[in-house]
Amino acid sequence: MMKMEMKFLDLIELENENYVVLYPIENEADEVVILRVQETEGDQDEYLSVDEKTLQAVYAIFKEKFKDVYDFQD
Numbered sequence: 001m002m003k004m005e006m007k008f009l010d011l012i013e014l015e016n017e018n019y020v021v022l023y024p025i026e027n028e029a030d031e032v033v034i035l036r037v038q039e040t041e042g043d044q045d046e047y048l049s050v051d052e053k054t055l056q057a058v059y060a061i062f063k064e065k066f067k068d069v070y071d072f073q074d
Helices: 052-065
Strands: 006-014 017-024 033-038 046-048
Touching: 006 052, 017 052, 033 052
Parallel strands: none
Antiparallel strands: 006 017, 017 033, 033 046
């Protein structure tokens, strides 16, 4: 199993689902990772991949929210 260190950037809610926006610490391409948070009955949540449409919607919210903080390049 490959491990990757991530920096938490934000938690975004979209259509009653929560998504985390993460930045890989060793990120040469300056891209973020967006995963859906699924609550479990245990102490840890599960993080699931999302489809392209959802990814774009969450990223658009993130960009708008942080437009004055980050220099986004599409």
